[in-house]
Amino acid sequence: MTKRNRVRKTFAVPELKTLLGGISPRQFFAEYWQKKPLLVRQAVPNLDQVLDGQGLFDLACQEDAESRLVRPVRGNWQRQLGPFEPEQLACLPKKDWSLLVSGVNMLVPEGDALLNAFNFAPYARLDDLMVSFAPPGGGVGPHFDSYDVFLIQGLGRRRWEISGQDDLELVDDCPLRILKRFRVDQSWELEAGDMLYLPPKYAHNGVALTDCMTWSIGFRAPSAQEMATEFLVYMQDSVCMDGLYADPDLGYSRQPGKIPGLMVDRLKDMIRAIRWTDHDMEDFIGRYLSDPKPNVFFEPPARPASFTRFHKLTCERGLSLDARSRMLYLGRIFFVNGERLEAEQEIRPKLRQLADQRQLPPAAFDEVFTSLLYEWYRAGYLQTGR
Numbered sequence: 608m609t610k611r612n613r614v615r616k617t618f619a620v621p622e623l624k625t626l627l628g629g630i631s632p633r634q635f636f637a638e639y640w641q642k643k644p645l646l647v648r649q650a651v652p653n654l655d656q657v658l659d660g661q662g663l664f665d666l667a668c669q670e671d672a673e674s675r676l677v678r679p680v681r682g683n684w685q686r687q688l689g690p691f692e693p694e695q696l697a698c699l700p701k702k703d704w705s706l707l708v709s710g711v712n713m714l715v716p717e718g719d720a721l722l723n724a725f726n727f728a729p730y731a732r733l734d735d736l737m738v739s740f741a742p743p744g745g746g747v748g749p750h751f752d753s754y755d756v757f758l759i760q761g762l763g764r765r766r767w768e769i770s771g772q773d774d775l776e777l778v779d780d781c782p783l784r785i786l787k788r789f790r791v792d793q794s795w796e797l798e799a800g801d802m803l804y805l806p807p808k809y810a811h812n813g814v815a816l817t818d819c820m821t822w823s824i825g826f827r828a829p830s831a832q833e834m835a836t837e838f839l840v841y842m843q844d845s846v847c848m849d850g851l852y853a854d855p856d857l858g859y860s861r862q863p864g865k866i867p868g869l870m871v872d873r874l875k876d877m878i879r880a881i882r883w884t885d886h887d888m889e890d891f892i893g894r895y896l897s898d899p900k901p902n903v904f905f906e907p908p909a910r911p912a913s914f915t916r917f918h919k920l921t922c923e924r925g926l927s928l929d930a931r932s933r934m935l936y937l938g939r940i941f942f943v944n945g946e947r948l949e950a951e952q953e954i955r956p957k958l959r960q961l962a963d964q965r966q967l968p969p970a971a972f973d974e975v976f977t978s979l980l981y982e983w984y985r986a987g988y989l990q991t992g993r
C-alpha cells in the first residue's frame with residue numbers, strides 16, 4: 608500500500624451503532640436494504656483526516672489506481688481515464704468537474720478498514736471503495752447504480768437529490784450513464800461525516816457545494832448474463848466427456864453440402880449429455896466470488912522471512928489478510944483468491960476466523976497450519992502483524 612505523508616493517523620472506524628444511526632443491522636436489513644434510502648448524520652466523522660484532495664490526486668496519478676476525470680464539455684459529458692500526470696490535475700478549472708478513484712481500499716489502509724466496517728453484509732457482497740473529489744458544481748450527473756451504495760461525505764458539502772422513479776432511460780451517445788429525465792423526490796445537504804444509503808437502481812445526483820469528497824462503499828451483484836457466461840467458461844475447463852462421433856449407419860447422399868439429420872441428432876445428444884452437479888456450481892461460485900478483479904496483482908514479499916522466522920512472527924504479532932485478498936467459505940470448503948482449499952477439520956475453525964475477521968491474533972500455530980499460512984504469505988495473500 609502507498610504511504611502518503613498527508614495521512615494523519617487519527618481515524619478510527621466508527622462503531623456499528625454510529626454507522627447505522629442507532630438502528631441495528633437486523634433492522635437495517637429488514638427495513639432499508641434493497642428497499643429504501645437511509646440518511647445517517649455523522650455516521651463516519653474524520654474521513655477528512657485520512658485523505659484530502661491532494662492525497663486523492665496523488666492516487667489518481669498512480670499506475671495501480673483505477674481513476675477517471677469527468678466534466679461537462681460543450682453540452683455533453685467527457686470522461687478521461689487515468690493514470691494522470693500531476694500537471695494535468697494541477698491546471699483543472701475551479702468548478703464543475705469530478706475526479707474519481709476506485710479500489711481505494713487496496714491503496715489506503717484506512718480505506719480497507721472502512722470498507723470492512725460494512726461487513727454486517729457478507730464479504731461476498733462487498734465490492735470496493737471509490738473516492739471522488741469535486742470542486743463546487745462538480746458531480747457525475749443524474750444516474751442510477753445497479754448495486755447498493757453507501758455515499759459518505761468525507762470533506763466539504765454536497766447536495767444529494769434522489770428519486771424513486773421507474774423511468775431509467777439513459778441519454779444516448781454519452782460516455783456516462785446519464786438519465787434522460789430526472790424527477791427529484793427528496794434532497795439533502797450532506798456535511799462531512801454524513802452518509803446516504805441507496806438501494807440499487809435508485810436515481811441520484813450529487814452536486815458539490817464546496818470542494819468536496821465522497822466515499823462510496825459499493826456492493827457487487829452479478830448479472831444473470833455474467834453468471835451464465837462465467838459458469839460456461841468454468842465448465843469448459845472442468846467438463847470431461849467420453850466418446851467420439853460415429854455413424855456406421857451413414858448412407859449415400861446426393862447432397863454432400865447438407866448436414867445429415869442423423870448427424871445433427873447425434874451431436875445434439877452429445878451436447879445434451881453435458882451435466883453439472885451442485886458440487887460444480889458451488890465450486891464455481893466460491894472461486895468466482897473470491898476471485899480478485901483482473902487489475903489486481905499481489906506483491907509477494909521482496910525478501911520473505913524463512914519458515915522458522917515466519918512462525919516466530921505469527922507467535923509474536925499475529926497476521927492479517929492483504930487488502931487485496933478475498934477469502935470466503937462455504938461449509939467446509941475455503942476459497943482464497945479464486946483457489947479452492949479443502950482443509951483438515953482441525954484447522955477449519957482458525958480458517959473461518961481468518962475469513963471472518965481478516966486477521967488472527969498472535970498464536971503458536973501447529974506446523975500444518977503454519978505451512979499453509981506460509982504459502983499464502985509467500986504469495987502476498989497475507990502479512991504478519993495486524
Ligand code: SIN
Binds near residue numbers: 707738756821822
Ligand atoms: C461521486 O462520488 O461523485 C459519485 C458517487 C455516486 O453517485 O455513486
Ligand code: CO
Binds near residue numbers: 750751752756811
Ligand atoms: Co451513483
